[in-house]
Structure formats: C-alpha cells, structure tokens
Amino acid sequence: MTSSAALEIPEYLRVRPIEVSPATVIGWTRPEPIGELDRSCLEALRPGDYEIYDEKLANYLDEAREIFIRSGVSGMLRSGDLIVAVYTANGDLASASAGTYLHCVTAMLPIKFVLHAYLGEPTVLVREGDIFYANEARYGGIHNPDQMAFMPVFHDGELIAWTAALAHQPETGAVEPGGMPLSARTRDDEGMKLTPIKIGENYRIRRDLLDMVVNFIGRAPRMQAIDTRARVTGADRLRRRVQQIAAERGNGFVRGLLRELVVRAEQAARRRVAQWNDGVYRTAVFCDTIGRETGLLRASLAAIKKGDTITFDFTGTSPENDSSYNCFPHVVAAHAATFLYAYAFHDLPVSNGLLAVFDWVIPQGTIFNASPNAAISNAPLVNCLTLAAIPKVMAQMLYDSPSRELIGACNGNTTGPVVFSGRNQYGIPVAEVDAAPMNTEGQGARSDLDGVDAYGFPWAHAGRAPDVEETETEYQVLRLYFRLRGDNAGFGMRRGGAGSETALAVRHVDAMPWNQRSRNAKITCALGLFGGYPSSSCFGIHVRGTNLWEKMARGDPDVPANTVELATRRAIAGEYRFEHPSRPRRIGMNGDLIVHLSGGGGGYGDALLRDPGDVVRDLKCGAISDWTARNVYRVELDPATHEVDAVATERLRAQARRERLRRGRPWKEFIAEWSKLRPSDEALGHFGSWPEGTPDPGKVRSWL
Amino acid sequence: MKRRITENLDIDTGSLTWHCHRCGGALGPASANYKQGCLIDARDPREVWRPLIEEEYNFSYDPEWMRLVEYYCPGCGTLIELDVLPPGHPIPHDIELDLAQLAKKPAAEEE
Numbered sequence: 001m002t003s004s005a006a007l008e009i010p011e012y013l014r015v016r017p018i019e020v021s022p023a024t025v026i027g028w029t030r031p032e033p034i035g036e037l038d039r040s041c042l043e044a045l046r047p048g049d050y051e052i053y054d055e056k057l058a059n060y061l062d063e064a065r066e067i068f069i070r071s072g073v074s075g076m077l078r079s080g081d082l083i084v085a086v087y088t089a090n091g092d093l094a095s096a097s098a099g100t101y102l103h104c105v106t107a108m109l110p111i112k113f114v115l116h117a118y119l120g121e122p123t124v125l126v127r128e129g130d131i132f133y134a135n136e137a138r139y140g141g142i143h144n145p146d147q148m149a150f151m152p153v154f155h156d157g158e159l160i161a162w163t164a165a166l167a168h169q170p171e172t173g174a175v176e177p178g179g180m181p182l183s184a185r186t187r188d189d190e191g192m193k194l195t196p197i198k199i200g201e202n203y204r205i206r207r208d209l210l211d212m213v214v215n216f217i218g219r220a221p222r223m224q225a226i227d228t229r230a231r232v233t234g235a236d237r238l239r240r241r242v243q244q245i246a247a248e249r250g251n252g253f254v255r256g257l258l259r260e261l262v263v264r265a266e267q268a269a270r271r272r273v274a275q276w277n278d279g280v281y282r283t284a285v286f287c288d289t290i291g292r293e294t295g296l297l298r299a300s301l302a303a304i305k306k307g308d309t310i311t312f313d314f315t316g317t318s319p320e321n322d323s324s325y326n327c328f329p330h331v332v333a334a335h336a337a338t339f340l341y342a343y344a345f346h347d348l349p350v351s352n353g354l355l356a357v358f359d360w361v362i363p364q365g366t367i368f369n370a371s372p373n374a375a376i377s378n379a380p381l382v383n384c385l386t387l388a389a390i391p392k393v394m395a396q397m398l399y400d401s402p403s404r405e406l407i408g409a410c411n412g413n414t415t416g417p418v419v420f421s422g423r424n425q426y427g428i429p430v431a432e433v434d435a436a437p438m439n440t441e442g443q444g445a446r447s448d449l450d451g452v453d454a455y456g457f458p459w460a461h462a463g464r465a466p467d468v469e470e471t472e473t474e475y476q477v478l479r480l481y482f483r484l485r486g487d488n489a490g491f492g493m494r495r496g497g498a499g500s501e502t503a504l505a506v507r508h509v510d511a512m513p514w515n516q517r518s519r520n521a522k523i524t525c526a527l528g529l530f531g532g533y534p535s536s537s538c539f540g541i542h543v544r545g546t547n548l549w550e551k552m553a554r555g556d557p558d559v560p561a562n563t564v565e566l567a568t569r570r571a572i573a574g575e576y577r578f579e580h581p582s583r584p585r586r587i588g589m590n591g592d593l594i595v596h597l598s599g600g601g602g603g604y605g606d607a608l609l610r611d612p613g614d615v616v617r618d619l620k621c622g623a624i625s626d627w628t629a630r631n632v633y634r635v636e637l638d639p640a641t642h643e644v645d646a647v648a649t650e651r652l653r654a655q656a657r658r659e660r661l662r663r664g665r666p667w668k669e670f671i672a673e674w675s676k677l678r679p680s681d682e683a684l685g686h687f688g689s690w691p692e693g694t695p696d697p698g699k700v701r702s703w704l
Numbered sequence: 705m706k707r708r709i710t711e712n713l714d715i716d717t718g719s720l721t722w723h724c725h726r727c728g729g730a731l732g733p734a735s736a737n738y739k740q741g742c743l744i745d746a747r748d749p750r751e752v753w754r755p756l757i758e759e760e761y762n763f764s765y766d767p768e769w770m771r772l773v774e775y776y777c778p779g780c781g782t783l784i785e786l787d788v789l790p791p792g793h794p795i796p797h798d799i800e801l802d803l804a805q806l807a808k809k810p811a812a813e814e815e
C-alpha cells in the first residue's frame with residue numbers, strides 16, 4: 001500500500017513516507033517535520049495567544065466530549081472510555097479531552113494514513129464536509145471494538161485541522177459476542193474491521209454506508225447505529241468550534257496554535273528527560289493467561305535513556321501465539337502512553353510532541369509485533385504487561401531527578417470483567433459487562449503517598465463504576481456485596497490502593513449465561529517498587545446450588561459480607577468452585593453466586609519501614625488483617641485497642657531483619673541453586689524455550 | 705559524593721560503588737548489578753499472602769509459577785528490591801547507569 005501521489009500535495013499536508021504495515025505505522029507517532037507555512041504561523045503568534053486559546057480549545061474539547069457521551073448508548077462510551085481530539089492539518093495530535101490516554105497514540109494514525117494514501121488519490125480525495133470512519137488495528141487502532149470518526153476541518157477552502165472522536169464498542173460481529181473473542185485464532189474470527197473509509201460527505205453520514213456498518217453488527221445493530229452517529233456528532237461539534245476560531249482569528253492562527261501545542265510539549269518533554277540519569281533500565285514482567293488457557297507470557301523491557309531521548313526495547317518478549325492475545329507495535333506505545341501522559345508528563349499539552357522523545361524496538365514475531373493475520377482482539381489484555389513494565393523502568397529512571405514525585409507503582413492491572421447475558425427480569429435480552437470491579441482497581445503507591453483505594457480502571461482513568469441499585473434494577477442479578485478487598489493492596493512502606501470484590505447472585509430468572517476474562521491468579525504483573533510487594537491474587541469463585549434466598553428470607557445473620565468470609569466459613573450451602581478468573585461461557589442458575597475480584601496497586605518500599613500508626617489505620621479500615629499486621633509489617637499491637645507497642649514492634653522488626661540475613665544467600669550461592677529451577681510444564685506451554693523464550697518451531701499458527 | 709539512586713540505593717560517584725541508603729554498607733561496583741552485593745532469598749508467595757483455604761486457588765499465588773526474589777542489604781537487612789519471577793528465571797540487571805555522565809552531574813539538591 002503506497003500513496004499514488006496522483007495530485008501534488010502541499011508541504012503542510014505531507015506526512016512521513018512509510019511503507020504501511022501493522023509493524024510500521026508506529027513511525028507516525030512522532031510529530032511531522034515543521035514546514036514553512038507552519039513555521040511562519042508559529043512566528044506570527046502574539047504573546048498571550050497560546051495561553052488564551054489553549055484554554056479555549058480545552059473547553060471546546062470538553063464540550064465535544066460531553067456531547068459525545070450524551071449522544072451514545074453503550075456502556076464503555078457512557079463511562080468515558082473515549083477520546084475527543086484535534087490535530088494539525090498533517091495529522092499531529094495537538095490537544096485532546098481524554099477518558100483514556102491510549103488513543104492519544106491510536107486515534108492519530110488513521111488520520112495520517114488518509115493523508116498519506118487518499119489525499120492525492122483521485123478516487124477518494126479529502127474535501128470539506130467529509131466524514132471518515134475506521135476500526136482496523138492494521139491502520140493504527142488497538143483492536144476493532146475501538147471505532148473512530150474523524151473529519152477534516154476546512155475554512156475558506158483550506159484544510160487547517162482534523163478532529164476525531166473514538167470510543168470502545170462492545171460488539172464487533174466477531175465469532176463470539178462481546179468484541180474480544182477468546183476463541184479467535186486469526187483476524188478472520190474477529191468481525192468487522194473497517195480500513196479508514198469515507199462514511200459521509202457534505203457533513204452528512206451516507207445512509208448506504210451506515211447501513212453497511214450496522215449490518216456487520218448483527219447482535220446489537222441499534223447500539224451500533226446510535227454510537228456511530230455519536231462519534232460523528234462528537235467530531236463534528238469540535239469541527240465547528242475550530243472553524244469558529246478560524247473565523248475569529250484566521251487560518252494561520254489555527255495552524256500556529258495547533259503546531260505550538262506540539263512544539264511546546266516536545267520541548268518540555270526533552271528538557272525533562274535530559275534531567276534524568278543516562279543508562280539502561282530493565283525489567284521482566286509476566287502474566288498467567290493466554291486466551292482460554294493458563295500459561296506464562298513475558299514482556300522483557302530495556303529502556304535506554306540517553307540525553308533527551310528514550311528507546312523502549314522489548315527484545316526477549318514472548319513469541320506470538322495462536323490466540324487473540326497479540327498486538328501490533330503502536331498498541332504497545334498506546335499502553336505506555338497511559339503512564340506517560342498520566343504520570344511522568346501529566347502537566348504537558350496532550351499532544352504527540354511528547355512522543356518525539358521515544359524510539360521503539362519491538363521484534364517481529366512477538367506478542368507485541370504479531371503477524372498481520374494474527375488475532376489481536378485481546379490486545380489490551382496482553383498489554384497488562386506493558387502497563388506493568390513501563391512504570392517499573394520509569395521509576396528507576398526518575399527517582400534521582402526533580403521528577404521523583406511523578407513515579408508510581410503499577411495500578412491494579414487485573415480486571416477482565418464478568419460479562420453476562422440472557423433475558424433480564426423484564427424479559428428483555430441484555431448483554432452487559434459488570435463494570436463495577438473493573439472500574440475500582442487500586443492505584444499503585446507513590447514515593448510519598450499510599451495508592452488510592454478503588455481508584456479506577458487502569459486502561460481508562462475516567463471509567464466509573466455503575467451504581468449498585470441501578471444494576472439490580474436493570475439486570476437479573478443481586479449484588480451480595482461490593483467492597484474494598486482486605487489484604488489486597490500491595491504491602492510496603494507506602495501501600496498500594498485496595499481493589500474491590502463483588503459477588504453477583506443470579507436472581508429473578510432461571511438461568512443466566514456468563515463468562516469472565518481475567519488474570520493475575522498464579523503470578524501477578526501488578527508490581528510494587530523498591531521492595532514494595534505486588535497486590536494479592538485475583539481468582540474466581542462460582543458457588544452452585546446455594547440456599548442464599550432461604551437464608552435471606554429468614555434474615556440469617558451469617559450471610560457473608562466479603563469473599564474471605566464466604567470462602568472460609570461457607571455459611572451459604574452449595575458447591576464451591578475456586579478457579580482461574582479466565583472463565584469460558586457457562587450458565588449460572590438461579591441463586592448461583594459469581595465472585596469477581598479486582599486488583600490492588602503495587603506497594604512501595606520495605607514494609608518494615610511503614611509507620612506503625614499507618615499499619616493501625618490499615619487494620620482499622622479493613623485494608624489488612626491482623627495476620628498481615630503481625631507477619632508482614634511486624635507490628636505488635638493490642639488486638640482489642642489497636643494500641644501499638646513501639647518497643648515490641650522495633651524488636652519484631654529487628655528480628656525480621658536478622659531472619660532475612662540468615663535466610664539470604666550470597667549471589668553465587670543463590671544463582672547456583674536458583675538456576676536449577678524451572679516453572680511447571682503447564683506454565684511453559686506457550687513460552688517457547690526456557691528461559692530464552694525462543695519460539696517452538698513445532699507450534700504452527702493457524703493463519704500460516 | 706553519594707547520590708540517591710532509588711529509595712534504598714546510593715552510588716558513591718567518587719569510588720563508583722553501590723551503597724545501601726539506610727546503613728551506607730557497600731554493595732559492589734556501580735558498573736555491576738547491585739543484586740550481586742545483596743543477600744538473596746527466593747520466597748514462596750504463601751509466606752506473604754497466607755492461603756486461607758485448601759484449594760488450588762486459595763488467596764495466594766502458585767509457587768510453581770511465581771517466587772518473590774528478595775534482595776537484602778547484607779549490613780542492615782533492609783529489603784532493597786524484589787523481583788516477581790517464575791522459578792529459575794534469570795535475574796534482571798535492572799539499573800545500569802552511564803557512570804561517566806553520572807559523575808559529571810552536579811550534586812542533587814537533597815540527601
């Protein structure tokens with residue numbers, strides 16, 4: 001695929017020439033070189049222009065986001081898992097209102113593709129009033145549930161900017177409902193994948209093309225029709241506002257303003273990076289789930305920092321596999337962006353100027369640079385590894401710098417939600433994600449603060465948990481409990497925020513189909529920092545044939561209020577199944593209990609250095625158990641009054657340090673024993689050779 | 705002169721050696737992995753998260769899949785760092801600084 005370049009493209013609309021492929025579009029994450037026109041527009045900005053109009057633009061972006069949310073209907077869109085953004089005429093991200101920073105990377109690339117391939121293509125062209133639409137990861141998206149509308153902004157006949165609106169759609173017409181099929185083996189199992197196409201002209205959506213899109217989404221056509229219009233509505237409102245600025249101040253002003261946002265972010269990012277110590281920072285992180293199976297996957301990351309640039313080198317990452325747990329390189333950059341935009345560079349304009357400082361080395365044939373035909377619909381799940389690796393290396397890089405307060409341990413990083421369907425109590429067919437635990441994971445601890453309990457959804461910071469009463473009113477479930485998890489937040493000098501736990505009981509109906517797609521049960525990637533522990537295991541419980549309704553009708557006082565009580569006291573009769581949280585579709589019968597755990601944030605620093613007063617506070621609020629206070633934090637206290645015995649605590653902690661010195665082995669002695677170990681065969685099914693991770697030539701992928 | 709490199713580690717930019725931030729004890733040359741100067745224990749995760757039930761999934765992690773590899777200061781027993789690794793996995797050399805650049809840097813404002 002190359003540009004036909006049939007028409008002469010002016011300099012200010014050119015993008016870097018790229019041989020377009022899923023492995024190469026990451027090259028468009030960098031800002032385009034500044035052309036003569038943009039340079040003269042930058043120079044024409046007057047003092048105060050940037051400050052005033054940056055703010056004005058931010059208001060317009062928030063307005064467009066609000067209109068987008070109110071126009072849409074699906075859950076992820078309504079909860080804010082989206083972006084509305086404005087771009088320079090040649091496709092650089094200038095500013096955004098983001099509920100997730102993932103799409104700072106991914107919503108930009110299809111725009112650059114259109115500029116590259118269609119601007120000069122006489123059969124397509126880019127004209128005033130055009131509306132483009134895309135959801136294909138090969139052209140810059142994450143996975144096909146993420147659909148975007150984008151529009152060129154013309155004023156006085158000149159193309160001066162682009163706008164876009166993107167949100168996750170829960171249905172894609174794939175081989176399974178829900179848009180992220182666990183059984184997908186190739187791209188052909190994953191449903192609708194639209195290359196960037198023109199879905200509208202003259203500011204109107206074309207009915208024939210909308211019908212085509214809706215026709216792909218047979219399980220939820222109405223939802224698709226409404227949300228497609230919502231995306232266009234969001235992009236179009238912003239288009240009008242940019243035209244309004246052009247009418248007030250001129251086209252050159254808009255060009256200058258948008259370019260300035262990119263330039264300022266790049267300059268500030270380079271200044272900040274230059275303050276950090278040059279060197280190589282490495283980590284290896286693991287997850288325990290590949291599609292429907294358990295198995296080890298590894299991300300190896302070396303961050304090479306030199307001067308004002310950083311190279312993220314993922315050599316050593318696991319080979320691509322025959323499931324949908326794969327992705328393309330720009331998707332790794334998108335997941336890195338969730339940390340970079342939210343933490344290390346949170347105060348910069350949300351533009352791709354920041355991305356100028358990063359280079360990416362992501363070897364082909366790995367889970368992060370899969371073959372073009374690989375299934376990739378669970379790309380966000382396999383990138384739990386990126387969400388773990390980036391904060392770890394960045395903490396090592398930033399600690400000895402003025403940016404120390406910007407580091408943070410990994411957020412919960414666990415939840416794949418329970419998804420349920422069937423008919424609700426009113427007989428209406430429903431399909432819903434239980435977004436409660438997923439939007440209440442714990443935040444990682446900071447150098448100076450504990451993590452926030454139930455802070456949100458690590459992939460999309462704006463996500464909000466649904467109201468319990470509303471869920472029970474609308475769906476065929478009772479929420480037995482929904483609360484913070486005890487002993488879940490990563491232990492440490494600063495503790496992580498606690499994740500949540502919930503138990504759903506199937507109610508009002510005889511049966512309810514459900515499934516779950518999660519991880520971090522056998523090994524975790526919700527890591528701590530500098531001696532802080534990761535958060536605790538996330539597994540699943542299914543209790544069949546319960547007597548829950550009888551107990552509630554009798555008003556029994558021993559109905560469990562949390563998962564530990566449920567699992568250890570077994571006051572509810574029934575058949576208990578403790579299982580991996582990646583659970584294929586099954587039927588829950590009336591009264592069955594489905595327990596879903598979300599993850600806490602990683603801890604920070606040696607737990608023996610936590611202030612005993614803070615440990616008591618944790619104990620009082622249920623964040624930790626007596627056992628943890630005594631055995632992990634080594635605090636001696638009165639069980640009744642929670643009064644700390646400071647002298648005994650210091651004695652316990654000194655004893656713990658002596659125990660470490662007795663148990664610990666010098667390097668050579670340790671390595672001699674350690675290197676003889678290997679994980680169970682079950683764990684290594686998709687790992688490749690141990691420990692190198694070289695692909696097993698005997699495993700043939702089904703798309704070959 | 706010492707620079708604080710992480711929560712628990714310093715580097716002496718004169719002698720180019722790692723040191724424990726808590727007790728100042730030396731942990732070997734700064735060009736090498738500081739973990740080589742630590743005492744190391746690969747812990748069963750069930751020592752930190754106690755199994756509450758006798759099931760395959762029991763509120764802890766699976767020691768066949770995961771160990772907590774802890775690095776202690778041999779002087780004071782501070783937990784300097786920990787890695788979450790499958791049993792036998794090579795130990796990451798996590799911080800390898802450009803020591804020539806580090807030595808040229810002005811002193812940090814604190815510590």
Ligand SMILES: [Zn+2]
Pocket residue numbers: 724725726727728729777778779780781782
């Ligand atoms: Zn020490």
